[in-house]
Amino acid sequence: MRSVAVSFNPFASSVFRKQILAASGLMIAGFLVIHLAGNLLLFRGPEVYNRYAFVMLSHPLIMVLEWLLALVFAGHALLGLKIIADNRKARPVPYVVRSVPQRRGNFSLISMSVTGPAILLFLLIHIFDFRFASLSTVLYEEVVMRDLYSAVVSTYQSPVTVTGYIFAMLLVGLHLHHGFWSAFQSFGFWHERYNRFIELTADFLSLTFVIGFVFIPLWFFLQGIVRS
Amino acid sequence: MKLKLKIWRQASKETQGALRTYELDGVEPDDSFLEMLDQLNQQLAATGEEPVAFDHDCREGICGMCSLVINGTPHSRVSGVTTCQTYMRHFRDGDTIVVEPFRAAAFPVIKDLVVDRSALDEIIAAGGYISVKTGHAQDANDLLISKEVVDLSMDAASCIGCGACIAACRNASAMLFIAAKTTHLGVLPQGDIEQPTRVLNMIRKADELGFGSCSNELVCEAVCPKGISVSNIARMNRTYLAAALASRKA
Ligand code: FES
Numbered sequence A: 001m002r003s004v005a006v007s008f009n010p011f012a013s014s015v016f017r018k019q020i021l022a023a024s025g026l027m028i029a030g031f032l033v034i035h036l037a038g039n040l041l042l043f044r045g046p047e048v049y050n051r052y053a054f055v056m057l058s059h060p061l062i063m064v065l066e067w068l069l070a071l072v073f074a075g076h077a078l079l080g081l082k083i084i085a086d087n088r089k090a091r092p093v094p095y096v097v098r099s100v101p102q103r104r105g106n107f108s109l110i111s112m113s114v115t116g117p118a119i120l121l122f123l124l125i126h127i128f129d130f131r132f133a134s135l136s137t138v139l140y141e142e143v144v145m146r147d148l149y150s151a152v153v154s155t156y157q158s159p160v161t162v163t164g165y166i167f168a169m170l171l172v173g174l175h176l177h178h179g180f181w182s183a184f185q186s187f188g189f190w191h192e193r194y195n196r197f198i199e200l201t202a203d204f205l206s207l208t209f210v211i212g213f214v215f216i217p218l219w220f221f222l223q224g225i226v227r228s
Numbered sequence B: 001m002k003l004k005l006k007i008w009r010q011a012s013k014e015t016q017g018a019l020r021t022y023e024l025d026g027v028e029p030d031d032s033f034l035e036m037l038d039q040l041n042q043q044l045a046a047t048g049e050e051p052v053a054f055d056h057d058c059r060e061g062i063c064g065m066c067s068l069v070i071n072g073t074p075h076s077r078v079s080g081v082t083t084c085q086t087y088m089r090h091f092r093d094g095d096t097i098v099v100e101p102f103r104a105a106a107f108p109v110i111k112d113l114v115v116d117r118s119a120l121d122e123i124i125a126a127g128g129y130i131s132v133k134t135g136h137a138q139d140a141n142d143l144l145i146s147k148e149v150v151d152l153s154m155d156a157a158s159c160i161g162c163g164a165c166i167a168a169c170r171n172a173s174a175m176l177f178i179a180a181k182t183t184h185l186g187v188l189p190q191g192d193i194e195q196p197t198r199v200l201n202m203i204r205k206a207d208e209l210g211f212g213s214c215s216n217e218l219v220c221e222a223v224c225p226k227g228i229s230v231s232n233i234a235r236m237n238r239t240y241l242a243a244a245l246a247s248r249k250a
Helices: A014-044 A046-058 A060-090 A112-130 A148-155 A159-187 A192-227 B033-046 B118-125 B147-157 B164-168 B175-186 B195-209 B219-223 B231-246
Strands: A137-140 A143-146 B003-009 B018-024 B068-070 B096-101 B109-111
Touching (some): A014 A060, A060 A112, A112 A148, B003 B033, B018 B033, B118 B175, B118 B195, B164 B175, B164 B219, B175 B219, B195 B231
Antiparallel strands (some): A137 A143
16 A cells, blocks of 8 residues: 555544444454353353453463453443444434335344443443452362352342343344444455355354353353252 | 325524425326425415425436435435435325435535535545546557446446435445545546545545444445445445555645
8 A cells, every 4th residue: 555645633533433443343252252151161160160260360461461351342432432422413403204224134223322332331230240349259279269150140040130131142242243244344344255254254153142141141040940 | 196295394504493294185196206396386385385495406316416305214215216216106195205304414404405415525625536637648558447447436436426325324424425436536547546545535524524434234325326335335444444554644
């Protein structure tokens, strides 16, 4: 690409902002893969899960990655909110009737500007529930660890909480379904041969996350009912 | 046909507008939408009421002047046509039809259904041209361009600049319009030289004018009377990214 002399402000640019949003979104999708895989360790019992959670909080490399992840999340959320605010300004007077044909299926009726902030709200509750909450501890071979397993299981005993989680996961699925595809379009990736592949990957990823993340709270909730 | 029309009436830029309801009888199925509005205006003039102001020029789908949002869709639900090429046979006797102006911060209402779309001209002035001295006509075979590229450029050039993409977009984004203009010019050798600056400057201008950003919902493509493809937006996005990263201070 030729170097051209033009004034370019990355944060004022509607397109570049979208590209940053796309890149951070794809990173978060990558994180969710690890998150889901890690959570499946819940099915291997308290000790395996608590040890895994302990490593996640104490390994120096993972601590650095956690900071990076927090930065990516914060950037994605703040930039997203800024874009929503600017887009609102672009149409100050709404239509009395708006009915436009949907190309991306009826899912796209639920806009990213709705799912995004809702997921942010969930995320804040979620990290205060599990990441920052002071939990009871357990002792494995002389090492004190947080008993995250029990915290997760007891959180998922409340029908209200479980319903909230499931609803939030559906929003994550919708957000990811559009976001994954949209990220590629924002970068300018468009090819007759590969478009279908990107769409299918978006379907597969969002479905996997929804099924996986819904299954976990539901399983522990139902187990609680069976036991009582 | 007998129709109930709910039409946006607004006396000027400064005043508040509202939907007003009118009854119109004797509409023929083969009347165009604009001919139907002409009949309404005759009826209004007869009773001494101010006729409804709306934009139109060629009335054959090529100039891009007509600009109505019909029952919530720019240029109506009939796909691939402008408002002037929408016919009353697509509606039913007794229908209620809501007619609003294109809505965007960058398209202020001037009167009734007429909006100021000169923001699109400003975007064109920011880079939608080729600055080459024409000189003598050179031999046709000096510049070889494949049929594929010519088609790409011609398809994009069919954009009539009506602004329906912006009117339909949730964010009032002008991306499909700019993508059509930059593809039309930029894929040809004459336009390729200025393409990075063109893309950066036209998008910056649109941002300054208050158009929103693209959420890739593809509604623009669905309402475009000329069927301009969103693949043009992808092409522009990748040019933009490369140009932005390579740009020097002006
Ligand atoms: S009046 Fe010219 S395109 Fe409709």
